[in-house]
Amino acid sequence: MRTPRFVAAVAVVSAAALGLAACASDTGGGAAEFDPEAEVTLTFAFWGNDDRATRYNDLIAAFNEEYPNITVNTTFTDFPSYWEKRQTEVAGGGLPDVFQFSDSYLRQYAEPGHVLDLGTVSDYIDFSTFDDALLGTGRLDGVQYSLPTGYSMWANFVNDDILAEYDLTAPEGGSTFDAFDTWMADVTDTTGGAVYGGTDYTQRIQVFELVLRANGGNLYTEDGELGFTEDELRGFWASGDDIRDGVTVPQVQLEEISPVSGFGAGLTASEMSWSNFLGGYLADSGAESISIVAPPTAVEGSKDLYQQGGLQIAIAANTDEPEASAIFLDYIVNSPEAGEIFGTTLGFPASTSKLEGTTLEGVDKQVADYIASVADRVGEAPPVPVIGYGSLEQTFWDLGKELGLGTVTVDEAVDRFFTEADVILQ
Structure with missing residues (x-):
């Protein structure tokens, strides 16, 4: 079991913990009101197939061993239908709490304010495990809106x-x-x-x-x-x-x-x-x-x-549970359990902590070897895609x-x- 970054806020209700929470609330994340033991239900949407759905179910089961109070309800479709559904939800103000995202849609969803500034819930997410170039795939105008699950070449x-x-x-x-x-x-x-x-x-x-x-x-x-x-x-x-x-x-x-x-x-x-x-x-x-x-x-x-971090995870700006959503997002992109369960199927692990849990053998080892073989040919990430x-x-x-x-x-x-x-x- 890994150690959460925000263990102080979860372990005890103390003056120090409340002070940390109050500081976090100043960023707009609402951490001062977060009860780490409260029963919470999140919605999570992703595109993919039955294999990906099975892996996410396994990941959620592992997540619930650490966070039994956070229930995660999932839905998934194919890629085109997925974005049609998200556009309908945007129009109605009902995006899922947490959802698979793509750098192709960063401007389209971030500029109008549909996705959460992850800086507002930074007490619950470890950003230090990512290279800056990969953080940049989910960043617009200096604001981090999403994090990559992995990257491809x-x-x-x-x-x-x-x-x-x-x-x-x-x-x-x-x-x-x-x-x-x-x-x-x-x-x-x-x-x-x-x-x-x-x-x-x-x-x-x-x-x-x-x-x-x-x-x-x-x-x-x-x-x-x-x-x-x-x-x-x-x-x-x-x-x-x-x-x-x-x-x-x-x-x-x-x-x-x-x-x-x-x-x-x-x-x-x-x-x-x-x-x-x-x-x-x-x-x-x-x-x-x-x-x-x-x-x-x-x-x-x-x-x-370049390192293409196209498959990302984001949080809806209007979620009622920003902290719990951030905890779950962090688990997807950072936990060794995610590395163990997904391997390189969501891209080569983008975070060092997720990579630690990935057993690089067979197909995963072959992908890793290829990525290493073209390292000298890798340049800077391109600008954020156009809307x-x-x-x-x-x-x-x-x-x-x-x-x-x-x-x-x-x-x-x-x-x-x-x-x-x-x-x-x-």
Whole structure:
């Protein structure tokens, strides 16, 4: 059992404890009125699947061994439905007390005041276990609104079973995009199209971000605006013309197997995504072995990768139980029990205390080894995403798929993206 940071406030009702509580109440957290033995019920929402729900249930059971007076009621949905539900709740003023959050929505929820300033409940959360760069993924204008459960790195996954079957070698990690395109073409040729070299990576805004960062840019600015031009986007999408012509898996085939990816279905030998997807890819593909190599880079020696702390935990600003919510949030992001139960399924543990409870073996060890292998390529975290980033990401992906289907030209796709971006950003 770990030792809570706020043990003084919990253990005794003394003048010192009340003094600490009074100081905390000055920050707006209301700690002076908090009764650590009172029966409290919290609502907690998250997106995910049955496996994640089982892990959260196990975590709550462990949490209740320490805090039997705090009942946690959970709900979960898939990712798109999750944010539709949160928007409905925002309109009605009824967000869950604690909820899974995303850095993509930080401006959208923090600027109007929908999420709690965690500084107001700082007596109940240990921030010292996080690197500042990771704290920054949940910080806006100097205020900490959320904390990451873990972090991921952009990666390139390779199906070792397919490579062995066709006597192929893995692509070189950190190669140029041209070299990687050549590798994909060789895979497609060698298999006779039974397996394609990969998926059209120009559909992913994260790969575009990689190219921008390699050249000293970002997807968005510190002021919440787009950080790239129409010509930059046009050049990126046009760079995929050759691989869309028989090298990568045809988009029409991907539409037939959706929501499973081409890599998950065994139609491709490689696919780029976040490092914590390894377990899911193994489950979907049935492969005995999947390697993780560094993605291609647009500029050799650049710091284009970063620690992506996208999956966060936040507290509703209008919660009736800010202190109990903070206790539960701290348990999710900081407890060794969370590390033991979740491993790297919520990303590589972002806090040192959570990492202490994580047994790095199998898939978790492989992810840890990959993260260590690209340490020299990691740069600063990008600015906080623009309001509506989630919609922009989906628009980017949808237009990329239309390019694959041949229903739009690159010029038309660029025009549509910026037209929709103007609407979203306003």
